[in-house]
Amino acid sequence: MTQANxxxxxxxxxxxxxxxxxxxDDASLSQLDSEKFSRYAxxxxxxxxxxxxxxxxxxxxxxxxxxxxxxxxxxxxxxxVVLQPEQSNVVSIxxxxxxxxxxxIAASVALVAVLGVNTMQQTPVVGExxxxxxxxxxxxxxxxxxxxxxxxxxxxxxxxxxxxxxxxIGALVLEHQRQSRMAHALHQSxxxxxxxxxxxx
Amino acid sequence: xxxxxxxIGLCFALVTQASETLTAKQLLQNMATAVHQRNFDASxxxxxEKGMEPYRWLHAQHQNQxxxxxxxxxxxxxxxxxxxxxxxxxxxxxAPYSISTDSIAGPxxxxxFKDISILKQDYxxxxxxxxxxxxxxxxxxxxxxxDSGKYNYWLWIDTESSLLLKAAYVNQAGxxxxxxxxxxxxxxxxxxxxxxxxxxxxxxxxxxxxxxxxSEQSQSNWQIDWLPQGFTLLKADRHKLDLNNELxxxxxxxxxxxxxxxxxxxxxxxxxxxxxxxxxxxxxxVHNSGAFDVxxxxxxxxxxxxxxxxxxxxxx
Numbered sequence: 074m075t076q077a078n079x080x081x082x083x084x085x086x087x088x089x090x091x092x093x094x095x096x097x098d099d100a101s102l103s104q105l106d107s108e109k110f111s112r113y114a115x116x117x118x119x120x121x122x123x124x125x126x127x128x129x130x131x132x133x134x135x136x137x138x139x140x141x142x143x144x145x146x147x148x149x150x151x152x153x154v155v156l157q158p159e160q161s162n163v164v165s166i167x168x169x170x171x172x173x174x175x176x177x178i179a180a181s182v183a184l185v186a187v188l189g190v191n192t193m194q195q196t197p198v199v200g201e202x203x204x205x206x207x208x209x210x211x212x213x214x215x216x217x218x219x220x221x222x223x224x225x226x227x228x229x230x231x232x233x234x235x236x237x238x239x240x241x242i243g244a245l246v247l248e249h250q251r252q253s254r255m256a257h258a259l260h261q262s263x264x265x266x267x268x269x270x271x272x273x274x
Numbered sequence: 275x276x277x278x279x280x281x282i283g284l285c286f287a288l289v290t291q292a293s294e295t296l297t298a299k300q301l302l303q304n305m306a307t308a309v310h311q312r313n314f315d316a317s318x319x320x321x322x323e324k325g326m327e328p329y330r331w332l333h334a335q336h337q338n339q340x341x342x343x344x345x346x347x348x349x350x351x352x353x354x355x356x357x358x359x360x361x362x363x364x365x366x367x368x369a370p371y372s373i374s375t376d377s378i379a380g381p382x383x384x385x386x387f388k389d390i391s392i393l394k395q396d397y398x399x400x401x402x403x404x405x406x407x408x409x410x411x412x413x414x415x416x417x418x419x420x421d422s423g424k425y426n427y428w429l430w431i432d433t434e435s436s437l438l439l440k441a442a443y444v445n446q447a448g449x450x451x452x453x454x455x456x457x458x459x460x461x462x463x464x465x466x467x468x469x470x471x472x473x474x475x476x477x478x479x480x481x482x483x484x485x486x487x488x489s490e491q492s493q494s495n496w497q498i499d500w501l502p503q504g505f506t507l508l509k510a511d512r513h514k515l516d517l518n519n520e521l522x523x524x525x526x527x528x529x530x531x532x533x534x535x536x537x538x539x540x541x542x543x544x545x546x547x548x549x550x551x552x553x554x555x556x557x558x559x560v561h562n563s564g565a566f567d568v569x570x571x572x573x574x575x576x577x578x579x580x581x582x583x584x585x586x587x588x589x590x
Contacts, residue, residue: 231544234542234543234544234546237542237543238542238546238560240517240518241518241520241539241542241569242551242558242560242569243517243518244515244516244517244518244520245515245535245537245558245569245571246556246558246571247515247516247517248515248516248517248522248524248535248537248571249533249534249535249571249572251516252509252524252526252533252535253379253526253528253533253535253572254361254363254373254379255373255375255379255509256379256508256509256526256528256533257375257377257379257384257385257388258373258374258375259508259509259526259528260385260392260506260508260528260530261388263506263508264392
C-alpha cells in the first residue's frame with residue numbers, strides 16, 4: 074500500500090466517522106486522521122454558526138511545523154529530559170532560600186508570641202506606650218548561631234520557653250473568662266452583705 | 275435684637291428638650307427591663323481591632339420563666355443557656371457546667387441587665403447624641419469612668435423598644451476599642467420554639483458558690499498594693515489552671531462593670547522582659563519580678579494592668 078493510498082483511506086474514514094456513517098470503534102479509530110477530524114469539526118461549527126462570535130484559529134499545524142524545525146539539544150532519553158529541570162529546581166530553590174530562612178527565623182521569633190495568643194483571642198495589639206511582649210532576650214540574636222547544631226539546640230530551647238509562655242497566657246485568658254462568669258453573682262452577694270453589715274450601725 | 279430673639283429661642287428649645295428626654299439612668303433601667311421582659315431574636319457581632327465574633331441571642335418570657343440562649347457562631351463555638359436563675363455554659367474543651375445567677379456573662383456586662391445603681395460610685399451616666407443603629411433610631415448613653423485609669427462604656431439604646439443596639443469600650447482618648455453591634459433584631463409576641471424546647475432538656479446542677487470564697491490563708495500570701503479606684507476583691511484562692519495544669523495564686527477583682535484577674539505563679543525559665551498584649555479591650559500584662567511572675571488579665575488599660583502587676587509584693 075502506498076503512502077498516498079493510506080492517506081486517502083484515512084481521509085475517507087475520517088469523514089465517515091465524522092458524519093456518523095461509521096461507528097467509532099478500535100478499528101475505525103486507528104484509521105482516524107485526527108488533524109482532519111478537528112478541522113472538519115471546526116468547519117462544521119463555523120457553517121452552523123455554532124461558535125457565535127468566538128474566533129477560533131487553528132494554529133496547531135504551524136506550531137507543529139515550528140517545533141519540528143527546532144534543533145534538538147538533548148539526545149538522551151525522554152525520562153532524563155523530564156527529570157533534569159526538577160533536579161535543577163530543587164538546587165536553585167534551596168540555595169536561594171538559605172539567606173532568607175535566617176531572616177524568616179528572626180521574624181518568626183517576634184511573631185510567635187503574638188500568634189500564640191491568637192488562638193485564644195483575636196489579633197492582640199500592643200498598647201502604645203508599653204513594650205511589646207517579647208519572649209526571647211533582645212540581645213544575642215538567633216540568626217548567626219542557627220547555622221551550627223549547637224545554635225539550633227539553643228534555639229529549640231528558646232522555642233520551648235516561648236511555647237510555655239504562650240500556653241500560660243492562653244491558660245490565663247481562659248481562666249479569667251471562666252472566673253469572671255461568676256463575678257456578678259459574687260459581687261451581688263458581696264454588696265448585699267456589706268449593706269447588711271451597714272444597717273445595724 | 276435678632277441675636278437676642280435667637281438666644282431666647284435657644285433657651286426654650288433646651289428647656290423643652292430636657293423635659294422630653296429621659297435621663298441616662300432611666301434609659302439604662304428601661305433597657306434592663308426590656309431585655310428581661312420581651313421575646314426577641316437578635317444577631318450581633320463583637321468587633322475587636324481585627325477580629326470579629328458573630329453571636330445569636332434569643333430571649334423569651336414563657337410561663338413565668340425566663341429563657342435565654344446565647345451562641346457564638348464561629349469556630350468551635352460556645353453556647354450559653356439560661357433557664358430562670360440557672361445559667362449553663364457549653365464549651366468545646368470542657369464538660370458543661372452551671373452557675374446559679376440570673377444573667378448570662380457574655381459579651382455584654384451583666385450589670386447592665388440588673389441594678390445599675392451599684393455603678394453610681396465609679397461611673398457617671400451621661401446622655402449622648404442620637405443616631406441610627408441597625409436601622410433603628412438610637413440614643414447614646416455613656417458610662418464615663420470617674421477614674422482615668424479605666425475604660426468607659428458607651429451604649430446605644432433603641433428609643434422605641436429600649437433594647438440595646440450597640441455597645442463599645444472606649445478609652446480616655448475617645449477611641450472605640452471593642453464594639454458590639456446588633457445586626458438584626460426582631461421582637462415577637464410568641465417565644466421562639468427553640469427556647470420553649472429548652473424546658474424539656476436537663477442541665478447540670480449549679481455548683482454551690484462558697485460563701486466564704488476569700489480564704490484568709492490565700493489572701494495573706496501576696497500583697498497587692500495598688501488597685502484602680504472602685505475595685506473590690508471577690509475571690510482569692512490557689513488552684514490549678516485548666517489548660518496547662520499550672521498552679522497559681524488567684525485573685526478576682528471587680529468594680530461591678532468589669533473584672534480583672536491577678537495570677538501569681540512560679541517564674542518560667544529564661545530571662546523574659548515584662549510586657550502587655552491586648553485584644554480589643556482585654557489586656558494581658560505579664561510581669562516578671564524575678565522570684566515570681568505576676569499576670570493581670572482584664573478589660574482595663576495596659577498601663578493600669580502594669581501598675582497593678584508591679585505593685586504585687588510578697589506578704590511579710
